Amino acid sequence: MKRIFYAGGSVVTGDRTAEAVLTYAQALAQRDASDVIDIPIFAGEGTYGRAQLLIGPTSELLIATEVPRHKEVEDDEFLKHIEEKLETLLRPKSQPIDVDDFGESRDDTDESDFPAFERPGGS
Numbered sequence: 318m319k320r321i322f323y324a325g326g327s328v329v330t331g332d333r334t335a336e337a338v339l340t341y342a343q344a345l346a347q348r349d350a351s352d353v354i355d356i357p358i359f360a361g362e363g364t365y366g367r368a369q370l371l372i373g374p375t376s377e378l379l380i381a382t383e384v385p386r387h388k389e390v391e392d393d394e395f396l397k398h399i400e401e402k403l404e405t406l407l408r409p410k411s412q413p414i415d416v417d418d419f420g421e422s423r424d425d426t427d428e429s430d431f432p433a434f435e436r437p438g439g440s
Contacts (some may be wrong), residue, residue, distance in 0.1 A: 318390065319381065322380075330358050331390040333365075333391055337395075338370065338378070341354065342378055351419075353369055355368070387392065
């Protein structure tokens, strides 16, 4: 189990969840973006719950090992969702090309602009 400290508070969650949160927060910071995520937590007294975290470029998270007192808190659906978000976030984004970036546009192509193509055998 891990304890995530943030903004003067903390929550306890599973190891894999805590690591996914930290990895996602780092990726968001690199893209100067933020997101609200909903994570599974240990709520105390043997109960489990959810917590919403706002993470982004100014997030300061500290994750520390927590003495396990109960079953590990994990949510495979959350982990899959964060993995998909990471993949989308880290995928290079395509940009439209502006033809003006390549100089003048020429609509009146003259065949003399191109070298003659000779076929082997003289044709």
